Amino acid sequence: xxxxxxxxxxxxxxxxxxxxxxxxxxxxxxxxxxxxxxxxxxxxxxxxxxxxxxxxxxxxxxxxxxxxxxxxxxxxxxxxxxxxxxxxxxxxxxxxxxxxxxxxxxxxxxxxxxxxxxxxxxxxxxxxxxxxxxxxxxxxxxxxxxxxxxxxxxxxxxxxxxxxxxxxxxxxxxxxxxxxxxxxxxxxxxxxxxxxxxxxxxxxxxxxxxxxxxxxxxxxxxxxxxxxxxxxxxxxxxxxxxxxxxxxxxxxxxxxxxxxxxxxxxxxxxxxxxxxxxxxxxxxxxxxxxxxxxxxxxxxxxxxxxxxxxxxxxxxxxxxxxxxxxxxxxxxxxxxxxxxxxxxxxxxxxxxxx
Amino acid sequence: xxxxxxxxxxxxxxxxxxxxxxxxxxxxxxxxxxxxxxxxxxxxxxxxxxxxxxxxxxxxxxxxxxxxxxxxxxxxxxxxxxxxxxxxxxxxxxxxxxxxxxxxxxxxxxxxxxxxxxxxxxxxxxxxxxxxxxxxxxxxxxxxxxxxxxxxxxxxxxxxxxxxxxxxxxxxxxxxxxxxxxxxxxxxxxxxxxxxxxxxxxxxxxxxxxxxxxxxxxxxxxxxxxxxxxxxxxxxxxxxxxxxxxxxxxxxxxxxxxxx
Numbered sequence: 149x150x151x152x153x154x155x156x157x158x159x160x161x162x163x164x165x166x167x168x169x170x171x172x173x174x175x176x177x178x179x180x181x182x183x184x185x186x187x188x189x190x191x192x193x194x195x196x197x198x199x200x201x202x203x204x205x206x207x208x209x210x211x212x213x214x215x216x217x218x219x220x221x222x223x224x225x226x227x228x229x230x231x232x233x234x235x236x237x238x239x240x241x242x243x244x245x246x247x248x249x250x251x252x253x254x255x256x257x258x259x260x261x262x263x264x265x266x267x268x269x270x271x272x273x274x275x276x277x278x279x280x281x282x283x284x285x286x287x288x289x290x291x292x293x294x295x296x297x298x299x300x301x302x303x304x305x306x307x308x309x310x311x312x313x314x315x316x317x318x319x320x321x322x323x324x325x326x327x328x329x330x331x332x333x334x335x336x337x338x339x340x341x342x343x344x345x346x347x348x349x350x351x352x353x354x355x356x357x358x359x360x361x362x363x364x365x366x367x368x369x370x371x372x373x374x375x376x377x378x379x380x381x382x383x384x385x386x387x388x389x390x391x392x393x394x395x396x397x398x399x400x401x402x403x404x405x406x407x408x409x410x411x412x413x414x415x416x417x418x419x420x421x422x423x424x425x426x427x428x429x430x431x432x433x434x435x436x437x438x439x440x441x442x443x444x445x446x447x448x449x450x451x452x453x454x455x456x457x458x459x460x461x462x463x464x465x466x467x468x469x470x471x472x473x474x475x476x477x478x479x480x481x482x483x484x485x486x487x488x489x490x491x492x493x494x495x496x497x498x499x500x501x502x
Numbered sequence: 503x504x505x506x507x508x509x510x511x512x513x514x515x516x517x518x519x520x521x522x523x524x525x526x527x528x529x530x531x532x533x534x535x536x537x538x539x540x541x542x543x544x545x546x547x548x549x550x551x552x553x554x555x556x557x558x559x560x561x562x563x564x565x566x567x568x569x570x571x572x573x574x575x576x577x578x579x580x581x582x583x584x585x586x587x588x589x590x591x592x593x594x595x596x597x598x599x600x601x602x603x604x605x606x607x608x609x610x611x612x613x614x615x616x617x618x619x620x621x622x623x624x625x626x627x628x629x630x631x632x633x634x635x636x637x638x639x640x641x642x643x644x645x646x647x648x649x650x651x652x653x654x655x656x657x658x659x660x661x662x663x664x665x666x667x668x669x670x671x672x673x674x675x676x677x678x679x680x681x682x683x684x685x686x687x688x689x690x691x692x693x694x695x696x697x698x699x700x701x702x703x704x705x706x707x708x709x710x711x712x713x714x715x716x717x718x719x720x721x722x723x724x725x726x727x728x729x730x731x732x733x734x735x736x737x738x739x740x741x742x743x744x745x746x747x748x749x750x751x752x753x754x755x756x757x758x759x760x761x762x
Binding site for chain 1: 659661662664665666667668669670671672679680683684686
């Protein structure tokens with residue numbers, strides 16, 4: 149078999165639905181899971197529905213495995229039932245009048261043997277039960293089995309873990325991961341939870357107000373957030389100010405040095421809590437981003453300590469718990485805070501750079 | 503805990519229940535229970551009973567066969583058209599049955615719009631025949647099926663349809679394996695209410711099909727006739743009809759209106 153260089157899914161979705169104006173280009177490589185993240189109302193589910201052929205495109209195209217479902221100048225639009233795209237809904241949406249086996253075999257070939265699949269997802273013992281008798285976690289596993297039994301070329305999962313409580317979530321996440329690894333050519337996963345996105349996906353697409361604001365690997369999303377929403381999600385410190393050249397002036401006059409050189413106008417500044425350095429004495433060599441701050445709160449999360457600081461900048465700093473103990477960090481103490489200019493990410497909001 | 507209502511309202515509420523219950527109780531009170539069996543087996547009563555059961559069951563089945571497809575169609579329509587069609591279909595529910603019977607005469611009578619053509623081609627004649635009774639019953643029963651089933655269809659989450667489509671289901675598989683089974687309670691309820699309505703039909707039947715014993719005289723018509731001649735028989739048949747209505751209502755109470 150020759151390896152095809154073309155992606156599994158190649159689509160551009162342009163449509164208007166209520167207040168939402170969606171314009172998204174998305175490419176999923178073979179064997180890849182792409183997580184779609186974004187605030188409520190960003191158009192995540194709408195995007196899935198459009199790709200499924202459930203909502204009509206105003207313009208754009210949808211290609212799956214080189215097969216054209218819709219494209220400009222093509223009258224014929226492939227209907228949902230012929231797209232061979234699987235969908236797992238947030239609430240499972242099992243057919244209430246069919247038992248588990250009947251649900252799973254609904255979309256499967258008549259003679260298909262779903263025994264292995266059901267065993268893998270641990271739903272065999274539930275065979276004769278009806279959806280009303282299942283827990284949220286069981287429902288989601290059966291829903292996944294029902295979708296996979298139809299042997300789709302690609303699977304869409306819309307918040308598959310949202311209805312499952314935290315204790316059952318790790319199991320559910322594992323069963324999704326193994327299912328994705330074993331049965332699928334590719335997947336799209338809509339989720340609110342960065343843990344799910346980073347655990348299950350190789351790429352993350354951030355959707356805000358109908359537009360893609362960032363597309364990259366989980367590491368890129370974590371280390372280089374491109375929007376306020378992502379920065380907040382990752383627990384970054386976010387400030388607004390006015391940029392001029394390489395520095396940013398915040399509302400209270402505090403100056404932040406960055407590694408940028410062409411900032412102008414309103415600018416968003418993002419600083420990772422892990423790049424905030426703490427010192428008992430004023431650091432030598434007079435680094436530019438250095439202030440005396442007071443400790444407000446110290447929270448220990450596993451081996452990490454999150455320090456809330458107030459001063460010219462209200463900041464979070466993440467240091468190891470050992471280091472926190474060594475520095476004897478207690479609320480009320482004053483500390484020197486230092487941030488390298490290269491660790492300060494700045495994006496001009498108005499009058500974009502370049 | 504629910505707080506008590508003003509006395510005046512509670513008195514009126516009791517009055518309302520009594521107003522409906524008392525006539526029914528009076529009926530039961532006057533029934534000659536000892537002679538029930540002999541009265542029920544009289545020819546006129548047996549004829550009417552048999553005719554009523556047959557025609558009402560056939561009418562309910564026709565109502566389901568025609569009403570369910572219409573409900574399916576209406577449930578996926580929007581705008582003015584659906585309101586207009588629904589208004590027409592529901593009209594027999596509030597139309598005086600005598601007017602319905604008259605309308606049927608002008609449509610399916612020997613000289614009616616459709617009836618004359620139908621008689622010429624097939625020789626089928628409706629007025630004053632058992633077919634006419636079924637037609638009149640169906641006319642008044644059909645709206646109940648349409649309304650009940652359409653309501654249930656509209657309450658289905660449309661994403662079930664999407665789910666079935668992503669599993670490769672075509673239109674007919676979607677309709678017969680997902681949509682209709684999901685509204686099964688409404689199909690049953692609609693069928694039974696249509697049947698009960700057909701069983702009690704009087705005005706349209708007597709206007710369109712007449713009142714011929716053994717041919718078109720259904721139970722309600724027989725009750726009406728017997729009131730003049732044989733009060734005891736009328737009582738017995740009335741009790742029969744009340745019992746049937748009660749059984750239908752009690753067995754469907756969860757489906758026809760919410761209990762809680």
